[in-house]
Amino acid sequence: MSSTARKKSVLLATATALLALAAPLATSTTASAASVATWDKVAQCESTNNWSINTGNGYYGGLQILKSTWDAYGGKQYAAYPHQATKQQQILTAEKILAGQGAGAWGSCGSAAGLAYDHADPYPSGPTYPSPSSLADGTLVKSPNGPAVKVMIKGAGVPVAGSDVTPDHYDLGKIVLIEDSAFNALPSAPPAGTVVHDQAGGPSRYVIIAGAALHIGAGDWTANGYNTLPDMGVPTAWLQAAAAKAPANGTVVMDQSGGPARYVMVNGTAVSISGAEWTANGYNQRPEMGVPTSWLAAAAAKQLVNGTVVKKADDPTVYVMAGGKAVTLTWSDFTGLGYDKRPLEVIPGTWLGTAVAKTAPADGTMLLAQADATVWQVNAGKKRAMTADEFGPGKLSFDDVVSVPAALITGLPTA
Structure with missing residues (x-):
């Protein structure tokens, strides 16, 4: 739309909005419908067919509709702003504007597209679907194009498994259809800080942090203030999977009940951050997540995987964790043992220094050196050679053996 045409359009869109609400069809002699193909031409001119565009110029979405016009013609039933609605919802609202104001509302873009001369119904048989944001928590939703069902929890679409339907008392007769793209775009986990429980029942409560469900201990429920938050029921299968997760590596956490200590999550372990490292290592630039006191205590006591x-x-020195001890890797160790194929986690140096200083891995740790067929197990700071019959179904697993530099094993006395 040209700048001159845009100014005329703005005046028309704002000045006639209230009149259009009073009697948009009884007094109108303008075009009242247009095909999707014609609307695509208008959108190509207005926004290069970007239906989610918001450039800050006061116009939104593929058809560059003013917020005040969107509201006046019922667009709010779909979304707060045009660019937040689906293409179909934007076109359906534009149809009402076209009926009330005519093709001139889109100025030269409307003229070039032939908007005034196309009287086709853009969606002659297609249903309109509500925006997920308008649905209440607990609403079951699905796309018209697939069998998957989700339940709305604080703006997220939490997947519902077939095994959840009966025990969780979900009524599949009350499913609401939403547009396919909106269904697929739903976040799969409620936002951080959401308190949840198993929809099927039970006393356990959890708080969602970075997609993981952290168990809230009985002593944490009131002390951490979780009792003051809404408690949302979620599908059983999803909750079980989320409870088995830990917050993503790099997530900064703190005790929900307060205190100065801060930790960073690394493979399920809460690694303490010293005061000096808080700013020097940039942890102060990351969001801080409050977590249950008892969960944090257990995560901080965990041995790093x-x-x-x-x-x-x-x-630049790189280490591998073995039984709580950080073992120095030379370049040949790093590549020869295959650790160059694994993620390299940057962790607080004070915590790492303590792990490096340990004299030996924890009891029970199984070690294997490069080019050595013998697996050694640590016990009281000493090593013992293991036999093949100690491994197998119902016994120890070779998957738990840690590859380490030969120097570490050589340095341990033999039991």
Whole structure:
């Protein structure tokens, strides 16, 4: 739309909106419908067919509709702003504007597209679907193009498994259809801080942090203030999977009940951040997530997963975790043991220094050196050679053996 035409359009769209509401069809002699193909031409001119555009110029969506016009012609039933609605919803609202104001509302773009001369119904048989944002928590939704069902929880579409339907008391007769693209775009987890429970029942409560469901201990429920938040029922299968997760690596957490200590999550372990590292390593630039007191205590006490490859921010030295000890890797170890194929986690140096200083891996840790067929198990700081019959179904697993530099094993006395 040209700047001159746009100014005329603005005046028309705002000045006639209230009149159009009073009697948009009884007094109108303008075009009242246009095909999707014609609307696509208008959108190509207005926004290069970008139906989600918001450039800050006061016009929104593929057809560049003013917010005041959108509201006046019922667009709010779909979304707060045009660019937040689907293409179909924008066109359906534009049809009402066309009926009330005529093709001139789109100026030269409307003229070039032949908007005034196309009287086709853009969606002669297609249904209109509500925006997910307008649906209440607990509403079951699905796309018209697939069998999957989700339940709306604080703007997210949490997947509902077939096994959830009966125990969770979901009524499949009350499913609301939403547009396919909107269905697929729904976040799969409620936002951080949402308190949830199993829809099928039970006393356990969880808080959602970065897609993981963290268990809230009985002592945390009131002390951490979770009892003051809405408690949302979620599908059983989804909750079980989310409860088995930990917040993503790099997530900064703190005790929900308060206190100065801060931690960063690394493979399920809460690694403490010293005061000096808080700013020096940029942790102060990340969002802080409050987590249940008891969950944090357990996560901070966890031994970092064997085989995790780590380094601190200001040092190129790389280490591998083995039974809580950080073992230095030379370049040949790093590549020869295959650790160059794993993610390298940057962790606080103070915590790492303590892990490096440990004299030996924890009891029970199983170690294997490159080019050595013997698996060694640590016990009280010493090593013992293991036999093949200690491994197998119902016994120990070779998957739990940590590959380490030969120097670490050589340095341990033999039991």
